[in-house]
Amino acid sequence: MSKERIQIAEELFDIMPAEYQDLVKRATYGNEQRGWKDIGNAKELIEEHSLCAGCPESMAFRYILASLPNPEDTVMVGSTGCTSLVFPHVAVHNIHSLFGNQNAIASGLKRALTVRFPDRHKDVVVLAGDGATVDIGLDMTLQAWFRQEKFTTICFDNELYANTGGQESGLMQKGFVAKMAPVGKTFEKVRLPEIARESGCHYVVNCTVSKPNLIEKVIKNAVHIAREIGPTYLQLYTPCILEIGKNSMEGLQEMRDSEKPTERFAYKEYVSEPAKELLAELAAKEKERKAEAKRQLAGQSA
Amino acid sequence: MTTSYRVMPGPEHFLPPSAASMGIRLPDPGQGSIHGTIVTEEEAMEQAARQLLSAKVPTIFPGPLVLWAWNEKAAKKAKAIRYLYETIKESVDSSQHAMLIPMPDYRPKYPKINPEIEINPNHPNLTIWHNKIDACIFVGVHCHQANLSLKIIRGGTNCYTIAMCAQAGHEDAMLSIRDTTADKLIRLAEWVKKLKGSVPPPV
Numbered sequence: 001m002s003k004e005r006i007q008i009a010e011e012l013f014d015i016m017p018a019e020y021q022d023l024v025k026r027a028t029y030g031n032e033q034r035g036w037k038d039i040g041n042a043k044e045l046i047e048e049h050s051l052c053a054g055c056p057e058s059m060a061f062r063y064i065l066a067s068l069p070n071p072e073d074t075v076m077v078g079s080t081g082c083t084s085l086v087f088p089h090v091a092v093h094n095i096h097s098l099f100g101n102q103n104a105i106a107s108g109l110k111r112a113l114t115v116r117f118p119d120r121h122k123d124v125v126v127l128a129g130d131g132a133t134v135d136i137g138l139d140m141t142l143q144a145w146f147r148q149e150k151f152t153t154i155c156f157d158n159e160l161y162a163n164t165g166g167q168e169s170g171l172m173q174k175g176f177v178a179k180m181a182p183v184g185k186t187f188e189k190v191r192l193p194e195i196a197r198e199s200g201c202h203y204v205v206n207c208t209v210s211k212p213n214l215i216e217k218v219i220k221n222a223v224h225i226a227r228e229i230g231p232t233y234l235q236l237y238t239p240c241i242l243e244i245g246k247n248s249m250e251g252l253q254e255m256r257d258s259e260k261p262t263e264r265f266a267y268k269e270y271v272s273e274p275a276k277e278l279l280a281e282l283a284a285k286e287k288e289r290k291a292e293a294k295r296q297l298a299g300q301s302a
Numbered sequence: 303m304t305t306s307y308r309v310m311p312g313p314e315h316f317l318p319p320s321a322a323s324m325g326i327r328l329p330d331p332g333q334g335s336i337h338g339t340i341v342t343e344e345e346a347m348e349q350a351a352r353q354l355l356s357a358k359v360p361t362i363f364p365g366p367l368v369l370w371a372w373n374e375k376a377a378k379k380a381k382a383i384r385y386l387y388e389t390i391k392e393s394v395d396s397s398q399h400a401m402l403i404p405m406p407d408y409r410p411k412y413p414k415i416n417p418e419i420e421i422n423p424n425h426p427n428l429t430i431w432h433n434k435i436d437a438c439i440f441v442g443v444h445c446h447q448a449n450l451s452l453k454i455i456r457g458g459t460n461c462y463t464i465a466m467c468a469q470a471g472h473e474d475a476m477l478s479i480r481d482t483t484a485d486k487l488i489r490l491a492e493w494v495k496k497l498k499g500s501v502p503p504p505v
Contacts, residue, residue: 006370007370007371008369008370008371009368009369009370009371009376009377009380009381010371010377010380011377011380011381011383011384012364012368012369012380012383012384012402012404015364015402015403015404015419016369016404016406017404017406017416017419017420020406020407050412085412088409088410088411088412089409089411
């Protein structure tokens with residue numbers, strides 16, 4: 001499916017900029033096995049970005065867009081922040097919400113899509129920074145979870161308001177001194193993953209984006225669980241290298257340092273019982289698919 | 303409401319008023335508009351052909367509604383647009399340079415667009431300035447984006463704008479033809495053929 005819906009008119013194909021021709025010819029829309037390993041082999045759904053050189057958020061965007069299971073039928077909802085600079089370059093439907101409103105918009109959107117397309121999976125994925133998710137939009141974030149809205153919320157946690165010069169955010173770690181928060185944070189980092197679990201999320205992960213295969217796994221799990229069961233939440237550490245005084249090439253190491261077992265982004269996962277059953281079911285299907293592919297391959301070579 | 307305001311090639315000024323706010327109204331079915339004056343559709347077709355033939359760089363800007371073959375009508379229009387472009391190219395003098403530049407996307411493109419290969423509704427003047435386009439056709443561009451672009455073009459360039467609109471036309475275009483179908487695009491091409499040689503090329 002999917003690729004048939006996005007054909008360029010034959011007569012005007014030659015005048016289309018190369019990136020659009022590539023999207024039609026070489027993107028992975030409709031490929032159920034798509035994942036981060038397509039990066040470099042297929043056309044990515046992000047053309048370029050206007051983030052700072054070496055920004056871990058750009059890595060996160062690339063891995064997430066490569067891992068969405070159903071990009072042609074996915075709508076992403078963004079909010080104010082660095083992420084909103086990237087969405088214009090993304091070949092997935094997206095909506096920019098008012099600062100903090102992202103989960104309210106996504107709720108209405110998901111319900112409308114379910115009514116309008118009852119026979120098709122339409123995934124909604126919220127992607128916003130920590131300011132939008134935890135400070136300004138906390139009400140909308142929590143209410144969507146309480147209502148068991150079936151979409152995924154991803155928070156790019158850079159632990160401050162990077163886009164506006166480094167103000168303190170709820171997810172900033174205690175004691176951290178930022179350019180616009182010279183006194184230092186006086187209270188603990190808000191424990192949103194735990195709040196998410198208590199608020200009814202069926203799948204919660206707290207990690208960094210240093211490992212693309214891990215990001216692929218958690219994105220696919222989160223989207224599938226949200227589609228079938230209920231809200232899911234991913235909190236991904238995407239440090240702002242400028243605001244924490246690092247250089248362009250130090251983002252990856254910063255994430256690796258922050259995911260050590262005793263650190264604040266050590267991998268943490270919560271899966272509800274119904275979600276566990278679904279994941280087991282999906283794993284069994286995947287195993288069967290691989291076995292079938294193997295059988296077919298053996299049949300061909302015999 | 304009557305108005306003395308005329309929708310003329312600019313540069314009008316940095317923030318030109320919307321033509322609708324100055325009393326310009328849209329044509330009814332079967333009509334067109336030239337500089338805000340209601341005329342018959344045939345008159346508008348003839349004038350559009352004359353503008354294209356007398357421009358140094360007559361250009362067609364097809365938008366997403368025709369660039370993507372999302373239904374049969376769109377595919378048919380794309381074919382007609384290509385025919386119109388080829389007709390203009392064959393009909394103009396060697397000193398003139400016909401162009402076909404797509405508007406594939408409405409998203410603002412940063413840090414820059416390539417004005418040689420595309421036009422963006424948020425800064426259409428860049429493509430027009432870069433290619434020295436002095437007459438253009440908008441076709442297959444959603445109304446709100448066309449309105450935005452046409453006003454920016456009128457504000458900052460001297461380009462003559464022609465709207466081949468699938469709906470009711472555009473007040474901010476210098477020339478508007480409404481209810482555009484593939485057949486109407488071909489009719490415009492026929493007008494270009496008919497007037498070929500009778501319109502002096504630009505000096």
